[in-house]
Amino acid sequence: MLKIGVFVCWCGSNIAATVDVKQVVEAVKLQQGVVFATDYQYMCSEAGQLIMRNAIEEYKLDGVVICSCSPRMHEATFRKNAERAGLNPFMVEIANIREHCSWIHKDVEEGTIKAIALANAAIAKVKLNAPLISGESGVTKRALVIGGGIAGIQTALDIAEAGFQVDIVEKSPTIGGNMAKLDKTFPTLDCSACILTPKMVDAAANPNIELLTYSEVEKVSGFVGNFKATIRKKARYINTDLCTGCGDCMSKCPSKKGKNEFNCGLNNRPAIYIPFAQAIPNVAVIDPVQCIKITKDKCGLCQTVCSAKAIDYKQQDEIIEREYGAIVAATGYKPIKLDKFDEYGYSQSKDVITSLELERLMNAAGPTGGKLVKPSDGSHPHTITFIQCVGSRDISGRGKCYCSKICCMYTAKHAMLIRDKYPDVNVNVFYIDVRTPGKNYDEFYRRAVEEYNVNYIKGQVGKVYESDGHLVLQASDLLNNEQILVNSDMVVLATAIEADESAKKVASMLTASIDTNNFLTEAHAKLRPVESPTAGIFLSGVCQGPKDIPETVSQASACAAKVIGLLSKAKLVTNPCVAHSDELLCNGCSNCANVCPYGAIGYETKLINDHGIRENRRVAVVNPALCQGCGACTVACPSGAMDLFGFSNSQIMAEVEAICKK
């Protein structure tokens, strides 16, 4: 028979004013198993805690019920106290007779009856408590960052700075991501390359950072502190140790019809190429689909001109297996495809471009050397019209339901830069709303209007068509209640951004949750914004939702701080209130694994001895390091094999029974 002790707290007059504590003590003494019951003014005080410890020792209590304030307040205090007296901390239950009773009721009789009911429920529960022991697991002191854009670079630099090893896995041949393509950055208009490339160099030079470019993560297993990742390093056909990045091969390559990804396809590149001059690592890569040597075994020119003897047409993909303590997703974004927006004529006219393409057209390292010209004929444009919200805030199914967040600001930036460099060019902007919250952001937008005379028109564009060699926009001007026709030489579409196509695959590999827009979900929108609900997985940058550069960098550093916090721990203490499966009852149906948000449930084929019948069965096995103890699996389990420590079926049933007892 278990020996239970009950301690009723007065909480000064907070409880004692509406609950007759003496009566509660007398009532609980009648419960089976209660060998000791007392009341005290402040149970949480040192004197109160001493009473509890003494009683545990004197009466050899197996379980303790404290009738006091909310367990969210002092559960930890009383558990620690029980441990000091040699009782397992999980043998303590709290009956909340303050927040849930004395504070909300005025009638003493009513309050006392309810307090007794709550105490009895806690007694019923504690009788079924089992001593639980928090487990421990080690932490591999190395982090993996998936994605080498500004978010990934910043996170990796911060983690490396703290002295931990970091690997950046980037799927393209160079790190830098979308930011490397930008010309200038708002709201200060400093050049993107000038602020990004030093960070890229730092990342490459940092002894704690290893860059795995042109690589993809293929598989991730394990749990917080102990992940194992399989990474495929795609064949570059270049020995990166030998290549000096001289670029001789590029000029000799006869196959020059590849779309230059870095310039958004605005010009071509050879089959062997360095993505851009400041690429890190600054080594060439061969496009195996385009290269005639690899596809048809002809040519081989680049090998003959390469003085470093770096070219290796026989190179194979390399598989790397590494262990990590934490994983950061920094998969970034891309602009959406515009094939559903025919009214803007993006596919019909070369002079209709996206904003990212405009970045390349205005960039000194871009296809036109920074000279703004019409892509169709290379002439100087006289009017440029921007259209905002192309595909953003669209719930018709053509675009994205969310606001892409960065477009208002970069459109103002483009408009301003164009008016600054070419004062003869007229700039129109069609907007629905101009949203510029942020430090110095609205001032920036107002400068575009007030100092640079950019013509902002509230309204949307219905269609864009060509007429007499220029583009005509049919649009509404809502403030004047007019439909207007605007002639323009170029049209720039502020295209919505979406999560990179790799996000979905990465999320399912990491068992990190993802929303309907393929953005990774944070553990808590306000309080845990850089962690995934899956322990040990962290989110950096736009993979979590649209962000501009300052916000991305702050999030990246916050993410690094969380990773450092995790990696600095010698051991991880695991929450013992986790699910566990009864092998004898489990029928291996996978219902539990399907509802588990953490991927904590796996299956093993085990030799089961079921009442003398020995057979191999597929049974569920819970990984206690991953399980967060939500209990979703316990309800999904059709055979009742799954149960939760700390909140077991029988415990909750006992509470229900105690409460319903009249």
Add this chain to the structure above:
Amino acid sequence: MKKDMELANEVIRISGANPIRCMKCGKCSASCPSFNEMEYAPHKFVDMVVHGRIEELMESKSIFHCLSCFACVERCPRGVEPAKIVEAIRVVKQRQIGENYLDANDIPAIVDEQIPQQALVSAFRKFKK
């Protein structure tokens, strides 16, 4: 006011459209081919329905100048479907009159040669899908 909202709710119910989703971007009016013929442009239309100003709309010739080309329905980013709302107001108007709005014999005199005939266009648009 109460009666106005009742009428508005009837229009919303008949149309099956959802004017409250409108974010006032003006895409409908930008796409509208008969904008200049209309007293109330499509975006104005949607706003008036939201505010229960149905009777004004019913008195306006605008509802019969809508070609039912459905350009606004196709392009609205919020799925508001303005043309369906216009259609619903026509229906309410016709129900109130209790008979045909027009005598068929009067039509030739008032048809605008520049504009496709609304009833025709409307018919094949509606039955296309």
Add this chain to the structure above:
Amino acid sequence: MQEVKDFKPTIVAFCCNWCSYAGADLAGSSRLSYPADVKIIRVPCSGRVNPMFILKAFERGADGVIICGCHPGDCHYSTGNYYTRRRLALLYSMLDYMGIERGRTRVEWVSAAEGVKFSTVMNKFVEDIRALGECVKLGDIRCKD
């Protein structure tokens, strides 16, 4: 009428630890009263509430059962309350079949910041249960003392 007024229903409230239990705590610290008939059981997540618990409560003489969880999309465990919602929708039809009035079981989303909502919800629920009267359908006569 007098009878209805004196009737003290037994009401079991399952509250998830992260949102609704904290919401109930807030109702307490804001001194927002609701009838003492409501007794709260703490569960880690509303998704932990097995329909069996609800049936058990009715069997043992509860007159109403209310399940409170985080708002959809805000679940601490990301998806638990979605399962609750679907599960309870199914349970409703079973309770209908058993003849237990629909109003006796309810699901409500109460966040940790919604002390006022918690108290309003509980007041309303108790009022509704009082109107429905004692639940005798599933009551196990053997349990009666």
